[in-house]
Amino acid sequence: MSIEWILIVLLGVILPIVALLFLYNKAAGVWRYVRASRLGISLLEFLYHYAEMSIRKIPASLIYHLMVSAKKGGAVISLNVQKEFYKLIDRTVSLSIDQFNKSYREGELKLKRIGGFYILSGYMEDLIMKIISSVEADKSLIVLGEMGNAAEKSKQKYLETHLKAYRTSIAKVLAESSPIKDEDEKTNDDKVLQQRDELVERIFNFYAVDLLTELRSNRIFMSKGDNIDLFKLELFEKSSNALIKAQQAGLNIRFMDLEVYFGMNGDIEKTVDILLKARHLGFEIELEDLEKFIVAGGDIQTTLTHLIDAKNAGLKLELKELEKYLLLGGNISEVVKALIRAHQEGITEITIKDLSEYLSQGGNVNDIVNAIIKLRQENIDIPLVELNSFRAAGGDINQLTLGLLKAKQSGVVINMVKLRSFLAQGGDINKLITVLIKTRSADIDLTIEDYERLSRIGADIMKVFVTFKIAKRAKIAIEKGKLIELQVAGGDMFAYIKTLSIAKRLKLEINPEELEADVLDNRNVLKVTFAVIYAQKEGVELDYKKAIRLDREGHDVAEVVKWAVNPQVINIETKAILSKDGISMKLFPNITVRGKAPMYLRGSRDDVLSDRVNEALIKEVENVASYKEVLNSLNKIAIKVHKRLTGDIEIEDFPELDKEEVIDTNKKELRLNDGSAYEILDINIPNLEIGTDAYAEIKKEHAEVNMIIAKTESEQREALAKAQELEAKAKLIEAEAKLNEGMAHAFKKGHMDTKEYHKQKIFKDEDLLKDSELPKGH
Numbered sequence: 001m002s003i004e005w006i007l008i009v010l011l012g013v014i015l016p017i018v019a020l021l022f023l024y025n026k027a028a029g030v031w032r033y034v035r036a037s038r039l040g041i042s043l044l045e046f047l048y049h050y051a052e053m054s055i056r057k058i059p060a061s062l063i064y065h066l067m068v069s070a071k072k073g074g075a076v077i078s079l080n081v082q083k084e085f086y087k088l089i090d091r092t093v094s095l096s097i098d099q100f101n102k103s104y105r106e107g108e109l110k111l112k113r114i115g116g117f118y119i120l121s122g123y124m125e126d127l128i129m130k131i132i133s134s135v136e137a138d139k140s141l142i143v144l145g146e147m148g149n150a151a152e153k154s155k156q157k158y159l160e161t162h163l164k165a166y167r168t169s170i171a172k173v174l175a176e177s178s179p180i181k182d183e184d185e186k187t188n189d190d191k192v193l194q195q196r197d198e199l200v201e202r203i204f205n206f207y208a209v210d211l212l213t214e215l216r217s218n219r220i221f222m223s224k225g226d227n228i229d230l231f232k233l234e235l236f237e238k239s240s241n242a243l244i245k246a247q248q249a250g251l252n253i254r255f256m257d258l259e260v261y262f263g264m265n266g267d268i269e270k271t272v273d274i275l276l277k278a279r280h281l282g283f284e285i286e287l288e289d290l291e292k293f294i295v296a297g298g299d300i301q302t303t304l305t306h307l308i309d310a311k312n313a314g315l316k317l318e319l320k321e322l323e324k325y326l327l328l329g330g331n332i333s334e335v336v337k338a339l340i341r342a343h344q345e346g347i348t349e350i351t352i353k354d355l356s357e358y359l360s361q362g363g364n365v366n367d368i369v370n371a372i373i374k375l376r377q378e379n380i381d382i383p384l385v386e387l388n389s390f391r392a393a394g395g396d397i398n399q400l401t402l403g404l405l406k407a408k409q410s411g412v413v414i415n416m417v418k419l420r421s422f423l424a425q426g427g428d429i430n431k432l433i434t435v436l437i438k439t440r441s442a443d444i445d446l447t448i449e450d451y452e453r454l455s456r457i458g459a460d461i462m463k464v465f466v467t468f469k470i471a472k473r474a475k476i477a478i479e480k481g482k483l484i485e486l487q488v489a490g491g492d493m494f495a496y497i498k499t500l501s502i503a504k505r506l507k508l509e510i511n512p513e514e515l516e517a518d519v520l521d522n523r524n525v526l527k528v529t530f531a532v533i534y535a536q537k538e539g540v541e542l543d544y545k546k547a548i549r550l551d552r553e554g555h556d557v558a559e560v561v562k563w564a565v566n567p568q569v570i571n572i573e574t575k576a577i578l579s580k581d582g583i584s585m586k587l588f589p590n591i592t593v594r595g596k597a598p599m600y601l602r603g604s605r606d607d608v609l610s611d612r613v614n615e616a617l618i619k620e621v622e623n624v625a626s627y628k629e630v631l632n633s634l635n636k637i638a639i640k641v642h643k644r645l646t647g648d649i650e651i652e653d654f655p656e657l658d659k660e661e662v663i664d665t666n667k668k669e670l671r672l673n674d675g676s677a678y679e680i681l682d683i684n685i686p687n688l689e690i691g692t693d694a695y696a697e698i699k700k701e702h703a704e705v706n707m708i709i710a711k712t713e714s715e716q717r718e719a720l721a722k723a724q725e726l727e728a729k730a731k732l733i734e735a736e737a738k739l740n741e742g743m744a745h746a747f748k749k750g751h752m753d754t755k756e757y758h759k760q761k762i763f764k765d766e767d768l769l770k771d772s773e774l775p776k777g778h
Contacts, residue, residue, distance in 0.1 A: 030061050037068040041079075049079060058086050059233055066240045075247035082240070089236045097223050104223065111145035111159060113152055115235050116267040117219045120159070124212055124222050128170075128204045131163065135171040140164070150299075158218065166211060170203055239268040246272045251279070253287055274300050281308055289319050296326045306336040313340040321352045330359045338369040345373045354384050363391045371401040378408050386416045395429060403433035410437040418448045427455060435461050444468045450484055459487055467494045474501035478512075491519040499525045503544075506533060510544045523551055531557040538565045567594045567681055574614050583627035586689040587617055589638065592682040613683070616641040627690065634685045642683040 027050045034041055041049075053060040063082045070077040093114055100112050100119060109130055110121040120127065134141050141163050147153045177199055212227065221231040246253050251272070271290060278285045283304075293300060303322060310317045317339075322332055335355055342350050350372065355365050368387060375382055382404075391397055400419075407414050412433075419429065432451055439446040446468070454464055464487070471478060476497060487493045496519045503510040508529070518525050528547045535542040540561060547557050562568075570591045576584045591613060620637045624630045630637070643649050647668075 027060070030064055033061075033068070034064050037064075037071065039064070039067060039071065053083065056083070056087070058083055059236075062233060062237060066237070066244065069241065070244045070247070073244060073248040075244050077244065077247070085240065086236050089239065090232055093228075093232050093235065097228065101223055109141060109143050109163075111143050111147075111156055111220075112223075113155075116238060116269050117221065117231060117235055118155055119223045119231070120215065120220055121223050123224045124208050125204060126224075127163075127211070127222065128207060129200075131167050131170050132174065132200060132203070134167060135174055141167060155218070155220075159215075159220065162214065166207060170207065173203060174199070242269040242272040246275065249276050249279070251275055270301070274304055278304060278307075281311070283307060283311075283319070285319050289323070293319055293323045293326070296323050298323065298326050298332065303332050306332055310336050310340060313343055315339055315343050317352060321356075325352055325356045325359065328356055328359050330356070330365065335359075335365050338365050342369050342373060345376065347372055347376060350384055354388075358384070358388050358391065361388065361392050363388070363397070367397045371397045374401055375404060378405055380404055380408055382416055390416065390419070399430050403430055406437055407433050410440050412436050412440045415448065427452065431461065435465060438465055439468065442469050442472065444472065445480065450480070453484060453488060457488055463494050467497045470494075470501050471497045474504055476500050476504070486516065486519065489520060490522070491516070493519075495519055495524075495526045499529050502529055502533070508532065508544060514545075518548055521552075523548060527551075528557050531561045534558075535561040535564065540564045564594065567592050569593075570609065572610050572613050574617050577618050577621045579621060579624055579627040579630055581626040583690065585621070585627060585630065587621075587634075587685055588687045588689070589613060589617070589641070589683055589685045591680060592684070594679045594681055609680075612645055613641065616644045619644070631688070634688065638683045638685045642680065645680050645683070 027047065030050065031043065031046055034046060050060050052058075053063065063079065063086065066082060067077055067079065096112070096114050097119060100110070100121070104110060104121045107130070108121060109127075112119045122130075130141065141160060143156050143159050143163075145152075145156060147156050212222075215221070216227070216230075219234075221227050243253055253272070253275075271287070275285060275287070275290070281304075290300060293303070303319070307317055307319070307322075317336065322335075325335055326332060335352060338355070339350065339352060342348075350369070355368070358368055359365055368384070368391070371387060372382075372384065387397060387400075390400060404414055414433070414436075419432075432448065435451060436446060436448070442465070444465070446465075451461065454461060467483065468480070471483070474497075478497075483493045483497070486496060496515060499510065499515060500512060502508070510529070515525060525548070528551050529544065532542055532544050532547045535547075538561075542561065542564075550557050550560055570593055572589050572591060574587045574589070576586055578584055591609065593609070617637070620640050621630055624633065624637075
């Protein structure tokens with residue numbers, strides 16, 4: 001036999017037989033278990049799958065054990081599905097742990113949930129060292145992580161409590177056995193450091209296995225180390241058993257549908273229990289629905305409890321509806337309780353869809369349900385859609401409910417469409433309903449439209465209410481619309497109605513149309529009316545027409561009436577008056593007058609009175625001999641001025657006047673008094689001011705003028721003399737020029753020699769000196 005055939009036989013026959021024998025020897029125990037369980041798998045088929053699973057690192061014994069368990073329970077699970085499910089868990093867990101370890105930092109203690117299990121950051125050595133470090137630094141251990149529900153928070157709390165107990169034990173060991181007694185002490189002694197390392201190693205060996213076992217019993221594994229494979233096996237076994245249980249109960253859950261669910265850290269065991277419980281209670285919940293609900297952040301265990309409560313109350317709710325509500329940010333517990341409460345009150349038309357829409361607009365579900373219940377109890381039927389629209393417009397449901405209940409009790413019917421329109425324009429609903437109730441109680445028909453119109457112009461609504469009340473009490477027949485139009489046009493309806501009410505009660509003659517015009521003209525009709533009442537009470541002749549005319553002309557009618565009733569004093573300062581002896585003086589008389597209200601419209605007032613007093617005082621003072629006599633006779637002057645101004649002049653008191661002048665003066669003053677706004681009651685001159693001596697001043701001024709004239713004439717003469725002198729000098733210069741010209745001509749013709757020229761020059765200079773009258777030698 002050639003070497004080639006020997007190799008073929010060796011490789012093709014003997015080697016496979018040896019491999020099969022080795023594989024059989026290794027898998028003999030599993031094969032016996034499979035054969036005894038009658039799974040219907042041949043030896044060759046078994047060996048093939050076992051080899052494959054060994055290469056793919058799939059736990060074959062566990063796979064077959066699960067298949068046997070499924071068969072015993074009546075479930076059919078294929079070998080391939082089991083293998084793929086294990087790889088699914090392996091991939092998902094490995095990826096999740098890798099990501100977790102990447103985000104892990106030294107010194108941190110983090111917890112992460114995967115399925116129904118938990119991963120704690122780092123190796124067991126890391127955990128022991130963290131406990132030792134926390135003892136030495138005297139700091140507590142804090143477990144970090146994103147704990148989403150009550151079960152996860154409970155696991156976090158358990159871990160912190162359990163590690164605290166280990167920390168206490170380790171702290172005791174360190175305190176008793178550490179070679180470094182002072183925690184602040186530092187040493188470089190190799191022997192001491194070695195002793196300490198040995199102590200830490202003993203602590204690790206003593207506590208590591210115990211702590212690992214304790215954590216594993218609570219489904220907590222370290223994220224690094226050999227126990228990761230154990231973690232995957234336990235997770236796979238628990239999940240498979242749960243799914244087998246689901247199949248046995250008739251739940252159609254495929255292993256391959258679980259990849260997404262595992263990616264969300266889904267707890268298969270708990271999920272199957274929930275699905276079974278839901279089916280038992282009559283709820284058809286699929287795994288896909290459950291996945292979406294968990295993604296939305298829901299707690300399925302709590303939600304299932306709420307679904308049961310709803311079913312017991314006769315409500316049918318679907319998990320999909322609750323999922324949508326949850327996505328809007330709602331609280332499942334709150335909405336289910338609200339729906340149950342509404343159903344118990346007989347309000348069956350409210351659905352979770354309606355409440356979801358309400359919630360999406362920012363409403364509070366409890367508020368709306370409570371509002372509908374309260375309104376229905378009072379037989380107020382307002383659809384949820386109306387309340388929803390009201391809330392969307394910015395309304396407060398609680399305030400609205402309270403207002404509607406009050407309105408119902410008072411017999412006021414509220415139109416929700418108009419109410420919503422009013423709210424959209426920024427109206428105060430609470431105030432509106434309060435006013436409508438008050439007006440209704442007073443039997444006044446004020447509508448929302450009326451209120452809206454008045455509010456738009458900033459009217460005081462309570463004042464409007466009082467106005468209607470006054471009109472009704474005074475039995476003033478006037479349309480509500482007309483009053484509102486008056487207010488809208490800028491008038492004051494309160495002043496209008498109040499004035500008519502007073503006029504009717506006191507029987508004053510006031511025309512409503514004219515009063516309306518006065519109100520629109522912003523006349524202070526109430527003040528005018530009160531002034532008329534006061535005037536008539538005091539016997540002053542004044543009616544509304546005259547009074548309103550005074551008001552239009554800018555007069556304060558109340559002040560006019562006050563002057564007519566109570567005398568007033570007018571202080572006057574006279575112009576400067578000259579006495580006979582030329583002394584200037586000013587007098588300050590006080591005139592006591594009483595106003596004549598009707599004459600205020602056309603009568604003369606302060607300025608004319610002042611002129612008349614000045615004129616009378618001038619005439620009296622000019623008749624007095626001297627200013628001293630004026631000082632001594634102020635009272636007498638005042639009396640005579642008063643008589644003159646009142647037209648009561650008697651001839652014996654005024655000797656300077658003849659009889660005709662007295663009569664004319666009296667007529668004139670009486671005529672002036674009739675046209676005056678005042679009646680002069682008395683004149684008093686308490687004070688005067690002495691000025692200068694006018695005559696002396698005039699003489700002094702005359703002398704000063706004469707001096708100025710004389711000075712001016714002197715200056716004129718001096719200027720004339722200077723002008724004449726300048727003129728003579730000019731003529732002399734002209735003559736000299738002519739002489740020089742003649743001498744020059746004679747000298748040129750030869751009629752004069754040099755000697756004769758100088759002689760003539762000397763004679764000319766002497767003549768010039770004589771003519772200028774200047775002394776020689778000057």
